[in-house]
Amino acid sequence: MDRGRAACIFGKMISNKYILIAFRLIVGGMFIWAGVSKIIDPLGFAQNIANYRVFPEGISFFLALVLPWIELICGVFLILGIFRYASALLLSGFLAVFLVLITVTIIRGIDIDCGCFGSLSAKVDYKLIIEDSVLLFFSLNIYFSHKEEQIRSK
Amino acid sequence: MALKKLLLQIALILFLGLIIGLGINFPLVQKYFLGDFRFGFISLDEYSSIMFITLGEAEELFSEGEALFIDSRPKEAFQAGHIMRAVNIPFEEYKKEKALDLIFLPPEGTVVIYCDGSECNSSVELAKVLHKKGLLDIRIFFGGWIEWTGEGLPVSSEK
Numbered sequence: 041m042d043r044g045r046a047a048c049i050f051g052k053m054i055s056n057k058y059i060l061i062a063f064r065l066i067v068g069g070m071f072i073w074a075g076v077s078k079i080i081d082p083l084g085f086a087q088n089i090a091n092y093r094v095f096p097e098g099i100s101f102f103l104a105l106v107l108p109w110i111e112l113i114c115g116v117f118l119i120l121g122i123f124r125y126a127s128a129l130l131l132s133g134f135l136a137v138f139l140v141l142i143t144v145t146i147i148r149g150i151d152i153d154c155g156c157f158g159s160l161s162a163k164v165d166y167k168l169i170i171e172d173s174v175l176l177f178f179s180l181n182i183y184f185s186h187k188e189e190q191i192r193s194k
Numbered sequence: 195m196a197l198k199k200l201l202l203q204i205a206l207i208l209f210l211g212l213i214i215g216l217g218i219n220f221p222l223v224q225k226y227f228l229g230d231f232r233f234g235f236i237s238l239d240e241y242s243s244i245m246f247i248t249l250g251e252a253e254e255l256f257s258e259g260e261a262l263f264i265d266s267r268p269k270e271a272f273q274a275g276h277i278m279r280a281v282n283i284p285f286e287e288y289k290k291e292k293a294l295d296l297i298f299l300p301p302e303g304t305v306v307i308y309c310d311g312s313e314c315n316s317s318v319e320l321a322k323v324l325h326k327k328g329l330l331d332i333r334i335f336f337g338g339w340i341e342w343t344g345e346g347l348p349v350s351s352e353k
Contacts, residue, residue: 082219082222083222083231083235083236083237084235086231086235087234087235087236087315087318090235090315091315093313097231097232098226100235101226101231101235102216104235105215105216105219105222105223106211106212106215106216107211107215108215109210109211109214109215109218110207110208110210110211110212110215113207113210113211113214114207117207123203123206123207125200125203126200126203126204126206126207127207129200129204130204130207130208151286
Protein backbone atom coordinates (compact mmCIF):
# COMPACT_ATOMS: atom_id res chain seq x y z
CA MET A 41 0.00 0.00 0.00
CA ASP A 42 1.12 3.55 -0.74
CA ARG A 43 2.76 4.75 2.46
CA GLY A 44 1.99 8.40 1.89
CA ARG A 45 -1.70 7.66 1.49
CA ALA A 46 -1.77 5.54 4.60
CA ALA A 47 -0.08 8.35 6.49
CA CYS A 48 -2.65 10.83 5.22
CA ILE A 49 -5.56 8.64 6.31
CA PHE A 50 -4.08 8.40 9.78
CA GLY A 51 -2.83 11.95 9.64
CA LYS A 52 -6.36 13.29 9.50
CA MET A 53 -7.16 11.58 12.77
CA ILE A 54 -4.15 12.66 14.73
CA SER A 55 -3.72 16.33 14.06
CA ASN A 56 -4.34 17.15 17.70
CA LYS A 57 -1.09 16.82 19.60
CA TYR A 58 -2.84 16.54 22.98
CA ILE A 59 -4.76 13.51 21.77
CA LEU A 60 -1.46 12.03 20.61
CA ILE A 61 0.08 12.61 24.03
CA ALA A 62 -2.94 10.92 25.59
CA PHE A 63 -2.48 7.94 23.21
CA ARG A 64 1.19 7.73 24.20
CA LEU A 65 0.32 7.78 27.89
CA ILE A 66 -2.39 5.13 27.48
CA VAL A 67 -0.38 2.74 25.28
CA GLY A 68 2.85 3.37 27.19
CA GLY A 69 1.14 2.94 30.55
CA MET A 70 -0.60 -0.27 29.49
CA PHE A 71 2.66 -1.80 28.29
CA ILE A 72 4.57 -0.74 31.39
CA TRP A 73 1.90 -2.45 33.48
CA ALA A 74 1.86 -5.50 31.18
CA GLY A 75 5.66 -5.74 31.21
CA VAL A 76 6.09 -5.40 34.99
CA SER A 77 3.29 -7.87 35.80
CA LYS A 78 5.08 -10.49 33.68
CA ILE A 79 8.63 -9.61 34.75
CA ILE A 80 7.81 -10.56 38.34
CA ASP A 81 6.77 -14.09 37.32
CA PRO A 82 8.71 -15.20 34.22
CA LEU A 83 7.91 -18.89 34.68
CA GLY A 84 4.21 -18.20 35.03
CA PHE A 85 4.33 -16.20 31.80
CA ALA A 86 6.29 -18.98 30.07
CA GLN A 87 3.47 -21.34 30.99
CA ASN A 88 0.92 -18.82 29.70
CA ILE A 89 2.71 -18.74 26.33
CA ALA A 90 3.03 -22.54 26.24
CA ASN A 91 -0.72 -22.81 26.90
CA TYR A 92 -1.43 -21.20 23.53
CA ARG A 93 0.04 -24.38 21.99
CA VAL A 94 1.69 -22.46 19.17
CA PHE A 95 5.34 -22.24 20.19
CA PRO A 96 7.65 -25.06 21.28
CA GLU A 97 8.59 -25.08 24.99
CA GLY A 98 12.05 -23.56 24.43
CA ILE A 99 10.70 -20.60 22.49
CA SER A 100 7.95 -20.06 25.09
CA PHE A 101 10.64 -19.98 27.78
CA PHE A 102 12.94 -17.46 26.11
CA LEU A 103 10.07 -15.29 24.91
CA ALA A 104 8.85 -15.12 28.51
CA LEU A 105 12.23 -13.86 29.70
CA VAL A 106 12.70 -11.22 27.01
CA LEU A 107 9.29 -10.03 25.75
CA PRO A 108 8.14 -8.36 29.02
CA TRP A 109 11.35 -6.30 29.11
CA ILE A 110 10.86 -5.14 25.53
CA GLU A 111 7.27 -4.19 26.42
CA LEU A 112 8.49 -2.26 29.46
CA ILE A 113 11.24 -0.47 27.53
CA CYS A 114 8.84 0.49 24.72
CA GLY A 115 6.26 1.69 27.23
CA VAL A 116 8.76 3.88 29.06
CA PHE A 117 10.26 5.17 25.79
CA LEU A 118 6.81 5.99 24.44
CA ILE A 119 5.93 8.06 27.48
CA LEU A 120 9.32 9.77 27.71
CA GLY A 121 9.38 10.43 23.96
CA ILE A 122 12.59 8.50 23.32
CA PHE A 123 12.50 6.54 20.04
CA ARG A 124 8.77 7.05 20.21
CA TYR A 125 8.00 6.09 16.60
CA ALA A 126 10.17 2.99 16.73
CA SER A 127 8.51 2.03 20.03
CA ALA A 128 5.04 2.64 18.60
CA LEU A 129 5.81 0.57 15.50
CA LEU A 130 7.24 -2.28 17.56
CA LEU A 131 4.26 -2.27 19.93
CA SER A 132 1.89 -2.17 16.93
CA GLY A 133 3.64 -5.26 15.62
CA PHE A 134 3.25 -7.01 18.97
CA LEU A 135 -0.42 -6.04 19.18
CA ALA A 136 -1.03 -7.34 15.65
CA VAL A 137 0.60 -10.67 16.56
CA PHE A 138 -1.40 -10.84 19.83
CA LEU A 139 -4.59 -10.22 17.84
CA VAL A 140 -3.83 -13.10 15.49
CA LEU A 141 -2.94 -15.37 18.42
CA ILE A 142 -6.11 -14.48 20.34
CA THR A 143 -8.29 -15.03 17.26
CA VAL A 144 -6.66 -18.37 16.46
CA THR A 145 -7.04 -19.47 20.10
CA ILE A 146 -10.75 -18.58 20.12
CA ILE A 147 -11.28 -20.40 16.80
CA ARG A 148 -9.45 -23.46 18.14
CA GLY A 149 -11.69 -23.35 21.22
CA ILE A 150 -8.82 -23.36 23.72
CA ASP A 151 -9.97 -21.96 27.07
CA ILE A 152 -6.96 -20.21 28.63
CA ASP A 153 -5.87 -17.06 30.44
CA CYS A 154 -4.41 -14.57 27.97
CA GLY A 155 -1.26 -14.01 30.05
CA CYS A 156 -1.36 -10.33 29.10
CA PHE A 157 -1.01 -9.04 32.65
CA GLY A 158 0.65 -11.89 34.57
CA SER A 159 -1.57 -13.39 37.24
CA LEU A 160 -4.20 -10.66 36.74
CA SER A 161 -4.86 -11.82 33.17
CA ALA A 162 -8.34 -12.20 31.75
CA LYS A 163 -9.54 -15.19 29.76
CA VAL A 164 -8.96 -15.18 26.01
CA ASP A 165 -12.26 -13.93 24.56
CA TYR A 166 -13.81 -11.42 22.15
CA LYS A 167 -13.51 -8.57 24.67
CA LEU A 168 -9.75 -8.96 24.46
CA ILE A 169 -9.87 -8.55 20.67
CA ILE A 170 -11.63 -5.20 21.12
CA GLU A 171 -9.14 -4.03 23.77
CA ASP A 172 -6.17 -5.02 21.62
CA SER A 173 -7.67 -3.42 18.51
CA VAL A 174 -8.16 -0.11 20.35
CA LEU A 175 -4.55 -0.18 21.56
CA LEU A 176 -3.37 -1.07 18.05
CA PHE A 177 -5.32 1.86 16.65
CA PHE A 178 -3.73 4.22 19.22
CA SER A 179 -0.19 2.98 18.63
CA LEU A 180 -0.54 3.05 14.83
CA ASN A 181 -1.77 6.62 15.19
CA ILE A 182 1.36 7.50 17.12
CA TYR A 183 3.53 5.86 14.48
CA PHE A 184 1.79 7.55 11.55
CA SER A 185 2.03 10.96 13.21
CA HIS A 186 5.71 10.60 12.32
CA LYS A 187 4.78 10.32 8.65
CA GLU A 188 2.47 13.29 9.04
CA GLU A 189 5.36 15.34 10.43
CA GLN A 190 7.52 14.33 7.48
CA ILE A 191 4.82 15.33 4.98
CA ARG A 192 4.34 18.69 6.69
CA SER A 193 8.06 19.42 6.79
CA LYS A 194 8.41 18.78 3.04
CA MET B 195 17.37 7.13 5.53
CA ALA B 196 14.46 7.67 7.94
CA LEU B 197 13.52 4.02 7.56
CA LYS B 198 17.09 2.98 8.29
CA LYS B 199 17.04 5.08 11.47
CA LEU B 200 13.73 3.58 12.50
CA LEU B 201 14.97 0.02 11.98
CA LEU B 202 18.14 0.83 13.90
CA GLN B 203 16.11 2.13 16.84
CA ILE B 204 13.90 -0.97 16.77
CA ALA B 205 16.99 -3.17 16.72
CA LEU B 206 18.40 -1.24 19.67
CA ILE B 207 15.20 -1.69 21.71
CA LEU B 208 15.12 -5.42 20.91
CA PHE B 209 18.79 -5.76 21.82
CA LEU B 210 18.28 -3.91 25.12
CA GLY B 211 15.31 -6.14 25.98
CA LEU B 212 17.30 -9.25 25.09
CA ILE B 213 20.32 -8.27 27.19
CA ILE B 214 18.32 -7.16 30.24
CA GLY B 215 15.83 -10.05 30.03
CA LEU B 216 18.48 -12.76 29.72
CA GLY B 217 20.86 -10.99 32.13
CA ILE B 218 18.38 -10.61 34.96
CA ASN B 219 16.99 -14.10 34.44
CA PHE B 220 20.42 -15.68 34.00
CA PRO B 221 19.88 -18.20 36.86
CA LEU B 222 16.72 -19.41 35.08
CA VAL B 223 18.60 -19.66 31.76
CA GLN B 224 21.25 -21.78 33.48
CA LYS B 225 18.59 -24.03 34.98
CA TYR B 226 16.96 -24.38 31.60
CA PHE B 227 20.18 -25.61 30.02
CA LEU B 228 20.74 -27.96 32.96
CA GLY B 229 17.46 -29.65 32.03
CA ASP B 230 14.93 -27.96 34.31
CA PHE B 231 11.45 -26.96 33.05
CA ARG B 232 11.25 -29.95 30.73
CA PHE B 233 7.87 -30.89 32.15
CA GLY B 234 6.48 -27.56 33.21
CA PHE B 235 7.55 -24.03 33.96
CA ILE B 236 7.81 -24.37 37.68
CA SER B 237 10.75 -23.66 39.96
CA LEU B 238 11.32 -26.80 41.99
CA ASP B 239 13.42 -24.78 44.46
CA GLU B 240 10.42 -22.64 45.21
CA TYR B 241 7.99 -25.56 45.20
CA SER B 242 10.16 -28.01 47.09
CA SER B 243 7.38 -30.53 47.77
CA ILE B 244 6.60 -31.01 44.07
CA MET B 245 8.21 -33.69 41.94
CA PHE B 246 7.53 -34.80 38.36
CA ILE B 247 7.15 -38.54 37.91
CA THR B 248 7.03 -40.90 34.95
CA LEU B 249 4.48 -43.56 34.07
CA GLY B 250 6.61 -46.27 35.70
CA GLU B 251 6.78 -44.39 39.00
CA ALA B 252 3.06 -43.61 38.87
CA GLU B 253 2.32 -47.27 38.27
CA GLU B 254 4.49 -48.28 41.22
CA LEU B 255 2.77 -45.79 43.54
CA PHE B 256 -0.58 -47.06 42.27
CA SER B 257 0.21 -50.69 43.00
CA GLU B 258 1.60 -49.85 46.47
CA GLY B 259 -1.84 -48.36 47.12
CA GLU B 260 -0.63 -45.70 49.58
CA ALA B 261 -0.75 -42.59 47.40
CA LEU B 262 -3.90 -40.60 46.72
CA PHE B 263 -4.42 -40.09 42.98
CA ILE B 264 -6.00 -36.74 42.11
CA ASP B 265 -7.53 -36.11 38.70
CA SER B 266 -7.48 -32.37 37.95
CA ARG B 267 -9.49 -32.60 34.72
CA PRO B 268 -13.06 -31.27 34.35
CA LYS B 269 -15.86 -33.21 36.04
CA GLU B 270 -17.26 -34.64 32.77
CA ALA B 271 -13.87 -36.00 31.70
CA PHE B 272 -13.42 -37.58 35.13
CA GLN B 273 -16.86 -39.18 35.06
CA ALA B 274 -16.23 -40.60 31.60
CA GLY B 275 -13.14 -42.39 32.88
CA HIS B 276 -10.30 -41.96 35.36
CA ILE B 277 -7.44 -43.81 37.00
CA MET B 278 -8.91 -46.36 39.39
CA ARG B 279 -9.44 -45.01 42.96
CA ALA B 280 -8.61 -41.45 41.87
CA VAL B 281 -10.58 -38.52 43.24
CA ASN B 282 -11.57 -35.52 41.17
CA ILE B 283 -10.51 -31.95 41.91
CA PRO B 284 -11.51 -30.17 38.69
CA PHE B 285 -9.02 -27.32 38.83
CA GLU B 286 -10.61 -24.90 36.35
CA GLU B 287 -14.11 -25.28 37.78
CA TYR B 288 -12.90 -24.87 41.37
CA LYS B 289 -10.85 -21.85 40.34
CA LYS B 290 -13.92 -20.24 38.76
CA GLU B 291 -16.07 -20.99 41.80
CA LYS B 292 -13.25 -19.89 44.12
CA ALA B 293 -13.53 -23.27 45.80
CA LEU B 294 -9.81 -24.06 45.86
CA ASP B 295 -9.55 -22.57 49.35
CA LEU B 296 -12.01 -25.14 50.61
CA ILE B 297 -9.87 -28.15 49.72
CA PHE B 298 -8.51 -29.92 52.75
CA LEU B 299 -5.95 -32.68 52.53
CA PRO B 300 -3.64 -33.89 55.30
CA PRO B 301 -0.09 -32.58 54.80
CA GLU B 302 1.52 -36.01 55.20
CA GLY B 303 1.02 -38.74 52.64
CA THR B 304 1.73 -38.79 48.97
CA VAL B 305 -0.56 -37.35 46.33
CA VAL B 306 -0.22 -38.01 42.62
CA ILE B 307 -1.85 -35.39 40.40
CA TYR B 308 -2.59 -35.87 36.74
CA CYS B 309 -4.59 -34.33 33.91
CA ASP B 310 -4.85 -35.30 30.24
CA GLY B 311 -1.18 -35.43 29.38
CA SER B 312 1.78 -33.26 28.61
CA GLU B 313 -0.31 -30.53 26.96
CA CYS B 314 -2.56 -29.82 29.93
CA ASN B 315 -1.58 -27.56 32.75
CA SER B 316 -4.14 -28.07 35.48
CA SER B 317 -2.07 -30.71 37.31
CA VAL B 318 0.81 -28.26 37.72
CA GLU B 319 -1.53 -25.45 38.78
CA LEU B 320 -3.27 -27.68 41.31
CA ALA B 321 0.09 -28.89 42.62
CA LYS B 322 1.11 -25.28 43.29
CA VAL B 323 -2.11 -24.70 45.26
CA LEU B 324 -1.59 -27.86 47.31
CA HIS B 325 2.02 -26.91 47.98
CA LYS B 326 0.82 -23.60 49.42
CA LYS B 327 -1.63 -25.54 51.57
CA GLY B 328 1.31 -27.32 53.18
CA LEU B 329 1.26 -30.74 51.51
CA LEU B 330 4.69 -32.27 51.76
CA ASP B 331 4.83 -34.85 48.99
CA ILE B 332 3.20 -33.89 45.72
CA ARG B 333 3.95 -35.85 42.56
CA ILE B 334 2.85 -34.71 39.14
CA PHE B 335 2.32 -37.57 36.73
CA PHE B 336 3.03 -35.63 33.58
CA GLY B 337 2.04 -38.33 31.08
CA GLY B 338 -1.44 -38.22 32.61
CA TRP B 339 -4.59 -39.91 31.41
CA ILE B 340 -3.31 -40.38 27.83
CA GLU B 341 -0.21 -42.33 28.91
CA TRP B 342 -2.08 -44.31 31.56
CA THR B 343 -4.79 -45.51 29.18
CA GLY B 344 -2.22 -45.99 26.41
CA GLU B 345 -0.65 -48.69 28.59
CA GLY B 346 -4.02 -50.23 29.41
CA LEU B 347 -3.62 -49.67 33.18
CA PRO B 348 -6.59 -49.95 35.59
CA VAL B 349 -9.32 -47.35 35.12
CA SER B 350 -12.88 -46.87 36.24
CA SER B 351 -15.77 -44.58 35.36
CA GLU B 352 -18.81 -43.11 37.05
CA LYS B 353 -21.18 -44.18 34.29
